[in-house]
Amino acid sequence: MAELKLMKGNEAIAEAAIRAGADGYFGYPITPQSEILEYLMVEDAFKRTGMVVLQAESEIAAINMVFGAASTGKKILTSSSSPGVSLMQEGISYIAGAEVPCLIVNVVRGGPGLGSIQPSQADYFQSVKGGGHGDYRLIVLAPASVQEMCDFVPLGFDLAFKYRIPVLMLSDGLIGQMMEKVIMFDQIPRATQFDQSWSLTGKPANRQRNTVTSLDMDPYGMENHNRNLQAKYTKIEENEVRFEAIFCDDAEFIFVAYGASARICQKSTQLARDKGLKVGLFRPITLFPFPKKELLALAGKTKAFLSVEMSAGQMIEDIQIATKGKVNVEHFGRYGGVIHSPTEVLEAMENLIKNS
Template sequence: MRSDSMKKIMMKGNEAIAESAIKAGCRLYFAYPITPQSEIAEYMARRLPEVGGVFLQTESEVATVNMVYGAACTGKRVMTSTSSPGFSLMQEGISYIAGAELPCVFVDVIRGGPGLGNIQPSQGDYFQAVKGGGHGDYRLIVLAPSTVQEAVDLTQLAFDLADEYRNPVLVLADGMIGQMMEPVVLPEMRDISTLPDHSSWALTGARNREPHRIAAFNIDPVGLEQMNIRYQEKYKRVEEKEQRWEEYRTDDAEYLLVGYGTVGRILKSVVDELREEKLPVGLFRPVTLWPFPKKRLGEIAEKVKCIFVVEMSSGQMVEDVRLSVNGKVPVHFYGRMGGVVPTPEEIRLAFKEVIR
């Protein structure tokens, strides 16, 4: 729920994400600073004590993810944020958290790579985020905002989904979303007492109840398989209920552009420019990267001549597009790497070259 006044204020993306998390009821935040998301940690360090929360700067991202693990065991709303190399360091812990079925929220503000890379916006973390960067058969729910307002809204959703499915949720942004300033309407502060009750499993002290046990493993292979079967059943429910996307001018489209996050907002202007040239083009922007909105994309694929995917990477999401389309139409790709943001003009020219 947004504020009754619906007052818009200018906020940087990183700070808007932080404030949205606080308003969602997050009172526990652990992080190690890394550009281009360090403003989230800076904001939390100042703001959390004002609402009775706890901020702790850790000695590393490995320490961070294990603190998130421990805090999530209490059933409280907990979050961390990082950027690409830091997110890599968290992967083992994320696998443990998924295996323990604990609700928590991660924010990854992607920068150029591989390796240390640079601090410019990129989308090269898609595989790491969507395919599972850690070990085992687990999934993260992955949300990809394309505006600062959407980053606010999806941060709220991330906590709700984490609680509903007892699963870690990732808000996957990029350096541009994190650093740009846009007007946003912030939600109202959630009443902590109304948040979901996790007393049936959370570790809150067993003086007046039977002890609870949280574990991410089972050394018996049959037992571990049963755990995995339960996880997969949950992931199927998520796939059935939580696919989200945006369509723009697709009703009469003969060609479809596909992109997420920052690229998705760029493609919207490309669609408008191509429409002025009498080219019937539409946009499909995945909002959930997992579960990928494959059902709807597959339906649209039956009505268009080709699909043109644009990413700030060498081509990662394009693989899921091709799987969703399943050979119904040709899928073409255009990408920029290393933190280079493609311009509407170069995308427009690349697309026209494909359909010549």
């Protein structure tokens, strides 16, 4: 039976992982997401469902444990925060190349470098453009509430297995640390059958051996593999776009924001509407695939977009590409770990309205 709980975003991910029937979690402590590993240990996930939880010696080891475990076709996840996710990029590139499904959570903190431990959205480029080497994409989900931190775990696994692709949940220190009520879904049993068409189970006599690799010594073979990957990404762009549009129908000006920034913009939108300003909020839920068509459609009937991000402006580039110059797109955002307030976001919007 579904349960109503009060939880931190990080805890919700951990509980959701157990309930989603995950087979394994491999991670390394880093603020602001250490609660995920801690919660799994406190809850004794192994006792509850048989889910393996292991603290690795580094994020490099953690992502490679994920690579190995997920190569067996089981449901595997890891989580980290920005510097740790940077360390994981090599592994993620291999996993994407080898087409192994898994779930990676990034609870983003301020950067670059060691940066800060406060919330940030400055890992957008790394997440949606392919943070490691080679032409690849991840499906990127951006939760904006503790409820979505919970719900995107099973959703992430479903998408990962549907397309045999690593799915990245791009959260941030704000959503990870804040407490909210969350309706927790019922326990899903762990799988007992695994896809023999590709995964490593030990080779039985009745099938060919399975090899999980990202290597092809033949460049034409590799080009073909890349072509297949691109076709898969196109299919994902056609079928998996998710977004939320609030007050966009009659809006003259639109905030475009995801994750924690979208939560803040939601308040700013209300404040603007209270003042009689026709302001809406467009929230991409999938950052890859990016809701290009939807934004382009809105661009034709809107005076300006304000992209609000806890970064120096990264998603704004995708909005500009999507809207093909049909609308003015401006950026507002605090960064380095500083969270913008609803009133300063509103002020930025009012300035944009004044100058439009």
